[in-house]
Amino acid sequence: MVPLNELLRLSAHVEPMLEKYLLKDTDPEFREPVLYQIKAGGKRLRPALTLVASIATGGSIEDALPAAASVELAHNYSLILDDIIDHSELRRGRPTLWKRYGLATAILVAVHYRESIAQAIEETKKPREFSEIMARTLKLLVEGERLDVLFEQAGRQDEPYVVEKRRRVVTLNDYLDMVYKKTGALIETSCIFGGLSAEAEPSWIKALEEYGRNIGIAFQVGDDIIDIFGREEATGKKVGKDIEEHKLGNIVILLTADELASREWRELAEILAKDVVPPRDLERALQIISSTRSRERAEELRKRYANAAISALQRLPANEGTSMLKSLAEFVATREF
Amino acid sequence: MVPLNELLRLSAHVEPMLEKYLLKDTDPEFREPVLYQIKAGGKRLRPALTLVASIATGGSIEDALPAAASVELAHNYSLILDDIIDHSELRRGRPTLWKRYGLATAILVAVHYRESIAQAIEETKKPREFSEIMARTLKLLVEGERLDVLFEQAGRQDEPYVVEKRRRVVTLNDYLDMVYKKTGALIETSCIFGGLSAEAEPSWIKALEEYGRNIGIAFQVGDDIIDIFGREEATGKKVGKDIEEHKLGNIVILLTADELASREWRELAEILAKDVVPPRDLERALQIISSTRSRERAEELRKRYANAAISALQRLPANEGTSMLKSLAEFVATREF
Numbered sequence: 287m288v289p290l291n292e293l294l295r296l297s298a299h300v301e302p303m304l305e306k307y308l309l310k311d312t313d314p315e316f317r318e319p320v321l322y323q324i325k326a327g328g329k330r331l332r333p334a335l336t337l338v339a340s341i342a343t344g345g346s347i348e349d350a351l352p353a354a355a356s357v358e359l360a361h362n363y364s365l366i367l368d369d370i371i372d373h374s375e376l377r378r379g380r381p382t383l384w385k386r387y388g389l390a391t392a393i394l395v396a397v398h399y400r401e402s403i404a405q406a407i408e409e410t411k412k413p414r415e416f417s418e419i420m421a422r423t424l425k426l427l428v429e430g431e432r433l434d435v436l437f438e439q440a441g442r443q444d445e446p447y448v449v450e451k452r453r454r455v456v457t458l459n460d461y462l463d464m465v466y467k468k469t470g471a472l473i474e475t476s477c478i479f480g481g482l483s484a485e486a487e488p489s490w491i492k493a494l495e496e497y498g499r500n501i502g503i504a505f506q507v508g509d510d511i512i513d514i515f516g517r518e519e520a521t522g523k524k525v526g527k528d529i530e531e532h533k534l535g536n537i538v539i540l541l542t543a544d545e546l547a548s549r550e551w552r553e554l555a556e557i558l559a560k561d562v563v564p565p566r567d568l569e570r571a572l573q574i575i576s577s578t579r580s581r582e583r584a585e586e587l588r589k590r591y592a593n594a595a596i597s598a599l600q601r602l603p604a605n606e607g608t609s610m611l612k613s614l615a616e617f618v619a620t621r622e623f
Numbered sequence: 624m625v626p627l628n629e630l631l632r633l634s635a636h637v638e639p640m641l642e643k644y645l646l647k648d649t650d651p652e653f654r655e656p657v658l659y660q661i662k663a664g665g666k667r668l669r670p671a672l673t674l675v676a677s678i679a680t681g682g683s684i685e686d687a688l689p690a691a692a693s694v695e696l697a698h699n700y701s702l703i704l705d706d707i708i709d710h711s712e713l714r715r716g717r718p719t720l721w722k723r724y725g726l727a728t729a730i731l732v733a734v735h736y737r738e739s740i741a742q743a744i745e746e747t748k749k750p751r752e753f754s755e756i757m758a759r760t761l762k763l764l765v766e767g768e769r770l771d772v773l774f775e776q777a778g779r780q781d782e783p784y785v786v787e788k789r790r791r792v793v794t795l796n797d798y799l800d801m802v803y804k805k806t807g808a809l810i811e812t813s814c815i816f817g818g819l820s821a822e823a824e825p826s827w828i829k830a831l832e833e834y835g836r837n838i839g840i841a842f843q844v845g846d847d848i849i850d851i852f853g854r855e856e857a858t859g860k861k862v863g864k865d866i867e868e869h870k871l872g873n874i875v876i877l878l879t880a881d882e883l884a885s886r887e888w889r890e891l892a893e894i895l896a897k898d899v900v901p902p903r904d905l906e907r908a909l910q911i912i913s914s915t916r917s918r919e920r921a922e923e924l925r926k927r928y929a930n931a932a933i934s935a936l937q938r939l940p941a942n943e944g945t946s947m948l949k950s951l952a953e954f955v956a957t958r959e960f
Contacts, residue, residue, distance in 0.1 A: 311762040316769060319784055367734065371727040388782025390708040390772055393730075394765045397704065400737055401765075404758035413751050421741035425648045428731045428738075432653060435727055445725025447656055 290617050293610055296337050297330035299347055303355035307402040319387045319395050323362050326378050331505070332357040332476040335614065339477045339494050342607030345484020352409035353416060353479035359406060360420065360472055363399040364427055366392060371435065372531060376524075411483055423475045430468025437464065437535035439558040456534045458544075462503065464535055469509070470502030477501075493601035497611060500598065504591035505618050510536040511584050512622065514575060520623040529571050530563045537587065541580035550574060592619030627954050630947055633674050634667035636684055640692035644739040656724045656732050660699050663715050668842070669694040669813040672951065676814045676831050679944030682821020689746035690753060690816035696743060697757065697809055700736040701764055703729060708772065709868060713861075748820055760812045767805025774801065774872035776895040793871045795881075799840065801872055806846070807839030814838075830938035834948060837935065841928035842955050847873040848921050849959065851912060857960045866908050867900045874924065878917035887911060929956030 304324050312320055333354035340350035368374070369382040370392060376382065384392035403420065410416045435448055437456050442448040453460070477498030481491040512521055513528045513536060528536040534543075539558070543551050554574050557567045575581075595615045602608045641661050649657055670691035677687035705711070706719040707729060713719065721729035740757065747753045772785055774793050779785040790797070814835030818828040849858055850865045850873060865873040871880075876895070880888050891911050894904045912918075932952045939945045 311759055311766075313766055313769075315788065316766065367730055371730055387784035388779065390779065390782055391769075391784040393704055393708055394769050397737075397765050398762060400734075401758040401762045404741075404754060408751070408755055408758075413754065414745070417741060417750065417754055418745055421738040421745075422648060425735060425738045428734050429648075429650055429653065432650075432728075432731050442725065442727065445727055447724035447728040451652065 290613060293338070293613055293617075294330060294334050296347070297333045297354070297358075299337070299351060300330065300333040300354045300358060303351050303406070304358060307355055307359065307406045308399070310402065310405050312398070316398075319383065319391050320398055322386065323366055323383050323395065323399075324359075326380065328361075328378070330358060331614070331618075332361050332473060335473065335476040335498065335501075335611075336480040336483070338607055338610045338614065339480025339498075340484040340607070341480075342602050342605060342611055343481045343484040343486035343490045343494070344603070345480070345486070349411065350480050350483035352406045353483045354476075356403050356406035356410070356416070356420065357472060357476040357479060359399055359403045360424065360427075363396055363403065364431075364472070366396045366399065368431065371431065410479075411485065415482060416479065419475055419478065423471050426467045426471040430464055430466070430471070433460070433464040434468055434533070434535050437533060439532040439534055439555070440561055441532055443561075453534070456540060458540065461535060461537060461540055465503055465506045465537075466499065469506035470499050473502030473505060474498035490602055493598050496598035497595045497615070500591045500595035501615050501618050504588045504595065504615075507537050507584060507588040507591065508618060508621055510538055511581065511588065514538045514572065515581060516622065526568050526572055529558065529568055532558050532560075532563075534558065537584045538575060538580050541583045542575045542578050545578040545580055545583075546574070550577075589619050592616070627950060630675070630950055630954075631667060631671050633684070634670045634691070634695075636674070636688060637667065637670040637691045637695060640688050640743070641695060644692055644696065644743045645736070647739065647742050649735070653735075656720070656728050657735055659723065660703055660720050660732065660736075661696075663717065665698075665715070667695060668951070668955075669698050669810060672810065672813040672835065672838075672948075673817040673820070675944055675947045675951065676817025676835075677821045677944075678817075679939050679942060679948055680818045680821040680823035680827045680831070681940070682817070682823070686748065687817050687820035689743045690820045691813075693740050693743035693747070693753070693757065694809060694813040694816060696736055696740045697761065697764075700733055700740065701768075701809070703733045703736065705768065707733075708768065747816075748822065752819060753816065756812055756815065760808050763804045763808040767801055767803070767808070770797075770801040771805055771870070771872050774870060776869040776871055776892070777898055778869055780898075790871070793877060795877065798872060798874060798877055802840055802843040802874075803836065806843035807836050810839030810842060811835035827939055830935050833935035834932045834952070837928045837932035838952050838955050841925045841932065841952075844874050844921060844925040844928065845955060845958055847875055848918065848925065851875045851909070852918060853959065863905050863909055866895065866905055869895050869897075869900075871895065874921045875912060875917050878920045879912045879915050882915040882917055882920075883911070887914075926956050929953070 308320050336354035336357055337347050337350050366383050369377060370384050374382050375385045383395060407413050407416045407420060436451050436453050474495055477494040478491060481494040516525055518525055554571055557563060557571045592615050596612055599608050599611055645657050673691035673694055674684050674687050703720050706714060707721050711719050712722045720732060744750050744753045744757060773788050773790050811832055814831040815828060818831045853862060855862055891908055894900060894908045929952050933949055936945050936948055
């Protein structure tokens with residue numbers, strides 16, 4: 287088994303590419319805010335998937351570098367905008383881009399990221415095909431983010447569209463649909479891009495797609511679990527942020543609703559629906575959640591999707607790349623940060 | 624001479640394409656906010672330029688439709704974001720997208736527009752070439768908008784980057800550079816896209832590029848003049864908005880600075896630098912501006928660029944398309960709305 291660190295370190299090859307595309311056609315005075323987001327770090331899971339998927343299907347790391355850069359840029363593009371949309375002031379322990387430089391600058395940087403994605407795609411093996419997939423993927427991301435916001439149970443009183451369309455009932459299917467679009471689609475695309483960079487045969491691309499879709503959903507379920515039960519020291523994020531953000535679109539909260547008798551659920555629902563959730567209520571919410579089997583059930587769900595991803599790997603050639611994809615799925619199935 | 628109305632009406636062919644790309648991969652519940660911006664209307668100058676440039680260089684309207692749609696979508700993409708950046712609440716007499724639906728929805732719609740541009744480009748003759756040019760153009764737009772914001776003389780106290788980098792001195796060259804990037808580049812690209820759709824020879828593309836760059840600058844100079852001297856009934860915009868927005872990057876204000884003795888300029892500069900410009904000061908500013916030859920000189924500048932555009936047409940074949948491009952340049956040179 288390839289150790290995880292080594293695996294994620296593969297993405298080190300992508301770092302200079304990220305800067306290269308971001309600094310293309312960029313005024314020196316604009317460089318600092320442009321590089322701020324990407325230099326904050328992150329796990330670089332998506333480019334690692336692209337590179338490893340390329341290796342697994344007979345390609346090289348070099349062939350997959352522009353594609354790997356494009357998916358990491360797409361991820362950061364979405365983070366810049368998510369932080370604006372969610373009014374988030376901190377990410378990875380530092381001010382978010384809009385908080386640090388201001389809203390106008392953050393929006394301009396985001397547009398700049400999108401064009402850097404296009405410039406990365408120009409250097410892939412099949413720009414036309416990659417470009418088409420990226421456009422579809424980013425439209426899915428928009429749709430997933432739209433649903434995630436509509437699943438919030440309070441806030442955004444100054445947002446007429448959200449107030450009007452807000453969902454009071456969210457089923458497990460609604461959740462899985464939202465999560466596939468918000469997170470799964472780009473992770474799926476990261477895997478497909480690896481296969482396309484290797485010019486892999488269609489059946490292998492199909493297997494990578496299935497692997498990516500499943501691992502993507504598992505990844506987001508993991509994010510939801512970590513949000514509620516994570517340790518702040520390990521994650522750099524505040525515990526229970528999704529509760530403060532009124533999110534019914536967190537699997538742990540959703541499964542809690544499913545488990546509780548109506549009286550207790552009403553108490554939790556009322557906390558989620560408060561304009562501001564005070565610390566006392568946050569604690570009570572965590573208490574209620576912990577009194578159910580929601581954590582266990584969320585973990586089962588995460589494992590089920592991670593296992594589905596691993597199953598898809600049987601249709602790929604047995605080689606070091608495929609075994610690294612398995613390691614990545616196991617990381618996603620169990621990660622606590 | 625082809626009448627202007629008929630010319631701009633050419634763009635009617637583009638309308639169904641705009642909807643087609645915007646509604647691709649779009650949830651029914653999202654359609655209303657997505658179509659809101661494009662349905663507000665507008666002159667549709669950019670797609671008209673693409674179609675006419677195609678005709679002028681031996682192509683057809685049909686061949687140029689996807690490219691024409693892409694530039695109009697790009698224009699509207701930038702308008703959605705500009706309205707957020709400038710906190711503008713009204714456009715063409717109705718609430719702006721963010722004001723009508725909320726910030727989160729407006730940002731998601733903007734991202735959706737960018738992907739619709741990519742989907743339009745997929746259907747052009749040379750997606751790879753069009754895509755590359757569009758990416759470069761949108762990075763220029765970002766840069767132009769960044770400069771425009773930095774040329775503001777007050778406001779944005781909550782935007783650390785702007786406060787730190789704000790420019791106190793703006794030369795005519797700074798202005799022309801900013802205006803080419805903010806407005807000229809996309810108009811230039813609209814013309815080039817017409818020539819590329821017609822698969823025109825390189826020297827014709829060069830001529831279209833020169834035509835477009837010059838007409839683009841003339842167009843923005845016209846916008847600046849209209850902002851200060853327009854009639855509200857004709858423009859649907861408030862007179863002197865650029866003064867309220869503290870913009871030293873308006874050619875009329877810039878030329879006024881150049882003409883005035885330092886005492887009077889200081890008075891105008893102080894008005895521009897007020898956090899809020901009260902109606903009395905706005906009126907006084909317009910009075911000061913009118914006491915100079917700045918309007919005449921701005922009109923001369925606009926004509927000079929429009930004439931440069933018309934000169935470039937001599938390198939194109941003499942045909943109906945080229946004569947329509949001349950009509951469009953004459954419209955841009957004199958328009959009052």
